[in-house]
Amino acid sequence: MLQNHVVMNKGLLAAAIITISFSARAQIKRTNPKVQPNVICIYADDLGYGDVSSYSATGVHTPNIDKLAASGIRFTNGHCTSATCTPSRYALMTGKYPWRKKGTGILPGDAALIIPTDKTTLPKLFKQSGYHTAIVGKWHLGLGETVAKNWNGEIKPGPKEVGFDYSFIFPATADRVPTVFLENHQVIALDTKDPIEVNYEHKIGDDPTGKDHPELLKLQSSPGQGHNQTIVNGIGRIGYMSGGKQARWADEELSPTFLAKAEDFIRENQHHPFFLYYALTEPHVPRMPATRFKGKSGLGLRGDAILQLDWAVGEIMNQLKSLGIEKNTLVVFSSDNGPVLDDGYQDDAVEKFKGHAPAGILRGGKYSVLEGGTRIPFIISWPGVIKPQVSPAMVSQVDLLASFAALINHPIPAGDATDSENVLNALLGETQKGRSQLIEQGLNNLAIVKDGWKYITPNNGETYMPLVGIETGNLSEAQLYNLNEDPAEKNNLAAKYPEKVKELATLLDAARQNK
The missing domain is CATH 3.40.720.10 (Alkaline Phosphatase, subunit A)
Known part of the structure; x- marks a missing residue:
């Protein structure tokens, strides 16, 4: 390797030294326990x-x-x-x-x-x-x-x-x-004379809720999403709370x-x-x-x-x-x-x-x-x-x-x-190669990515969540995308590459079993 360096001009040699120095600094910081x-x-x-x-x-x-x-x-x-x-x-x-x-x-x-x-x-x-x-x-x-x-x-x-x-x-x-x-x-600023209680099953205490008193809200709750229970700071929350008035942020x-x-x-x-x-x-x-x-x-x-x-x-x-x-x-x-x-x-x-x-x-x-x-x-x-x-x-x-x-x-x-x-x-x-395989988790579905190919398991759940306006990625059929060429997942290639679908489905099943 040194023989190859002999033919380098001064500029290239200087660049090589800088590269080696950079790698060495990184290596020192990784191996010297005194430099943490x-x-x-x-x-x-x-x-x-x-x-x-x-x-x-x-x-x-x-x-x-x-x-x-x-x-x-x-x-x-x-x-x-x-x-x-x-x-x-x-x-x-x-x-x-x-x-x-x-x-x-x-x-x-x-x-x-x-x-x-x-x-x-x-x-x-x-x-x-x-x-x-x-x-x-x-x-x-x-x-x-x-x-x-x-x-x-x-x-x-x-x-x-x-x-x-x-x-x-x-x-x-x-x-x-x-x-x-x-x-x-x-809890910070807790007043023992005003103890905190929390319940997610039923209403407790007499604090107003966003559902019953929307006129008290400075930020209205979206319909159907549950953010209309105990009001704190003029905002309806999920869940019920009583007490702790001094401690509430x-x-x-x-x-x-x-x-x-x-x-x-x-x-x-x-x-x-x-x-x-x-x-x-x-x-x-x-x-x-x-x-x-x-x-x-x-x-x-x-x-x-x-x-x-x-x-x-x-x-x-x-x-x-x-x-x-x-x-x-x-x-x-x-x-x-x-x-x-x-x-x-x-x-x-x-x-x-x-x-x-x-x-x-x-x-x-x-x-x-x-x-x-x-x-x-x-x-x-x-x-x-x-x-x-x-x-x-x-x-x-x-x-x-x-x-x-x-x-x-x-x-x-x-x-x-x-x-x-x-x-x-x-x-x-030090390299632009990371992990080759990753499992991604949606709200109720899994996908696996390997070497740029992504497989999404068939799922009969809703394809679109209207309350939040988001595509879930659920379909009743398999989905396969080449993320290197199509990161926006526009073209489902499952029908074109059934063997790739089978390969990735097998990998995902194996990962699920390996708990």
Whole structure:
């Protein structure tokens, strides 16, 4: 190999040295346990492939996310595992496909914890390697051992028991009760004289509901979607809640509060390796951003919420730079599933987003087994280590656990994170080849992608969800798409390539059996 280098001119030799140096730096950071990068996972909620301007979005401008993408890798084939939030978050935490475990669908706000406390999780991986770990933001993975729980005392097990040293969360998602903050095991600002009760079966207490008192709503509920139960902050929620009047948050304060808590954790741990899971709430419903963002996008409250999200990302990146830890911090930015416009509230998302395609060129969106359900913005930045680029590698959030285990040299015990693949080289931009096979989960269907071919199993469920205006991807016949040539899934090739259908169906059946 050295003989080949002799004939290189000085320019080519210099380029080769730079390339070798880059690879060496990356290798050193992966193998030297004393050089452990901080890791921040910024997780958006319902943000689509077409909602970020660096992914060719129209109508929405996201300069801070774009800047993050320009500093690292923007993956064009990055995926969450599932087209809804709880399953994707389960996969991120455990390294396992959620469809393998019963009870990992969209959870009510009073659900019990679904993350195992005796297995390797993403935060536990870092914690066991000496990192300080934290989650700030949306949780939606259940709390406690049972549905029935005392919201007025210690609520556990929860984030701490699955590996987070510190947690500042709301229990489920913003459209579900209880609408309170939890710091570690306890509700913030709890008044023992006004105890909290939560029920998803029947009404409790005398709080007005959106169904009975629509005149009290500042954001009307969409018909038939269930967001018309206990009213909090002028917005009807899913589920019933009584008590806790002092502890209830206002939607407008969510993003600034979570940002402040995330910044506090970063500041306090700037001299020690840390892992932060920063789970944003935008642009999930109800969309009620801080006043400074309302009306700013010209695209309704959903557009305003995306601007708020972008601002929060910029604030985190500015803080890393001001603390001088930007070059020792790896940042992942992604979303839990594809986009949806009308998802429970009449907030002009449909009317004012005409001309904007939240999923870009992709079909489907949230709830859908089509690409719009799971192909989402996926960006990784690590200044000085990752070379700025656009990558077509197929990567999934389920792979972060195994990949980060390789990064920080922490082996995963046999039997844990069994669906997580080590794609670290792709995540660091050293190769543009990721995993070759991926199983995608819609609301009630599965698909498998292998080497660019996608097979969707026959399903007799509805093909279109009229309440949310999204194609599900369900058909009574098999579907086969060549995503390399047809990422928009316009041409069903199942009849033309029956052997490919058979091959992929067999692979999917085998994966289902291998639990």
